[in-house]
Amino acid sequence: MSANPFQVEPGPVLSKRSLNRALLERQMLIQRKQMSALEAIEHLVGLQAQAPNPPYIGLWARLADFQQAELSKLIQSRQAVRIALMRSTIHLVSSRDCLALRPLLQPVLERGLRGSYGKHLTAIDQEALSAAGRALVEERPRTFQEISALLAEDERWRDLDPSAIANIVRTHIPLVQVPPRGLWGESGQAAHTSAETWLGTGLSVDCSVDSSIETIIERYLAAFGPATVQDMQAWSGLTKLNGVISLMRPRLRIFRDEHGKEVFDLPDAPLPDPDAPISAKFMAEFDNALLSHADRSRIISEDDRKRVFTINGIIRSTFLIDGFVQGMWKITKERDTATLVIDPFRPLSKKDKTELAAEGVNLLTFAAGEFAVHNIRINEPLS
Structure with a gap:
């Protein structure tokens, strides 16, 4: 039997680390x-x-x-x-x-x-x-x-x-x-x-911003991609975007994730080496990097998501190790002292602790610079 000439060939597979x-x-x-x-x-x-x-x-x-x-x-x-x-x-x-x-x-x-x-x-x-x-x-x-x-x-x-x-x-x-x-x-x-x-002006009058849904999707991909249609809908709250993506397909790169789902991207968007080293990073509460995909496993595991996302809608401050959420942080303030409290989800290496402490000094300087004393406390792992 001859191949279906209209069949869409599966795109290259992007691993979770590639998406991360x-x-x-x-x-x-x-x-x-x-x-x-x-x-x-x-x-x-x-x-x-x-x-x-x-x-x-x-x-x-x-x-x-x-x-x-x-x-x-x-x-x-x-x-x-x-x-x-x-x-x-x-x-x-x-x-x-x-x-x-x-x-x-x-x-x-x-x-x-x-x-x-x-x-x-x-x-x-x-x-x-x-x-x-x-x-x-x-x-x-x-x-x-x-x-x-x-x-x-x-x-x-x-x-x-x-x-x-x-x-x-x-x-x-x-x-x-x-x-x-x-x-x-x-x-x-x-x-x-x-x-x-x-x-001082009405909505949709600034012609320097193209306000079409297609342009919003392109901007989303530039900031959060590559992504599935479900990811786009989870980020925006819009529904029925499959039809829009069908129109955009000729100008998008199409990949597959590890589960076989189609993943769309801009043709010239960067795809770094999935094994590129990344230093420890502190993330804000409600950071959209954690909130803008239907499948958030590219940055946080499901078990860890349940710890970070509270039932009353609070998204706690987190930190990344090797690009993935590995714990939470907060700054406590008492009198003249600000303390960065770090709660890892699992044991940290000496290198991880050193990186967190160094970046923690910068975080305290930025977020609590008015306090005379800065402390950093890394607690025992939560699990």
């Missing part, structure tokens, strides 16, 4: 880059940012000579903003990406709203509620508590769950968190206004 090294190179985690914070934020298509400080740690891990003031200035000058985007989670992105990405990711937010508050949405005029919410936040920035309380004064929404009110507004109005939220070391509740008011 490619991810780390594109995430700027093999070697720190000489790049501005704004350029890095755009290359990474944003940084997940539920908490204010993790994006600073994430950029410190990736950029040479990065200091907190650089990112704080971007936020204060409105060149970078905090807004719900991929996976309906708060991301720190450039103002250009805010304008371009939010309309394309609107279906993700709407699906999340239906999943969480479906029973509360029946018979609600969401358009009217959102318009009233927009008027409030464009009058002045407001917290979700303020938004819900003020809108509940209207008899139309008096009996609604306050969290449903806030999330309806959050879904239909592109809300950005205004400073001091997002500035290094600042605390307090997030106050919101509309992206249009904050940035």
Whole structure:
């Protein structure tokens, strides 16, 4: 029987280590880059940012000579903003990406709203509620508590769950968190206004950013690839991307992973030596390098994922040994002393401990420079 002329030949196989090294190179985690914070934020298509400080740690891990003031200035000058985007989670992105990405990711937010508050949405005029919410936040920035309380004064929404009110507004109005939220070391509740008011322009008007889904996928691959369609969907929250990839196939490289799944990549994207040595690296909470694939085994094992990803949505700070998550870390502060506490999941070699201690000194200098005394404690393995 003759071969089927339309059969797609299986692509070359990429091992887990090959995928790991490619991810780390594109995430700027093999070697720190000489790049501005704004350029890095755009290359990474944003940084997940539920908490204010993790994006600073994430950029410190990736950029040479990065200091907190650089990112704080971007936020204060409105060149970078905090807004719900991929996976309906708060991301720190450039103002250009805010304008371009939010309309394309609107279906993700709407699906999340239906999943969480479906029973509360029946018979609600969401358009009217959102318009009233927009008027409030464009009058002045407001917290979700303020938004819900003020809108509940209207008899139309008096009996609604306050969290449903806030999330309806959050879904239909592109809300950005205004400073001091997002500035290094600042605390307090997030106050919101509309992206249009904050940035002085409407969504999708910045023609210097191509806002097509295909371009988003290309940018994802440049920062997180190679990847399966399922990976792309896990990162973005978008669904039904198989059709888009079918159109893109002629201009993509196609590989297979160790399980036989198709893995797509840009034709000129780097694929480092899978055995290239990588020094120890500290990762921020909520780091997208751990969150942006359906199959996360290229950087963290399933057993370790269960330790790092908590049931209440916290993604703990981790460290990498040979490019893979091997434990967690935190900084405790008492009086004039800051202590970096390192909790390995399994025994570390002397070389690993030496590398962690050396990089730990740099981490403490960056994250706790105001403390007079710095200590590093490596605990016994958790298993």
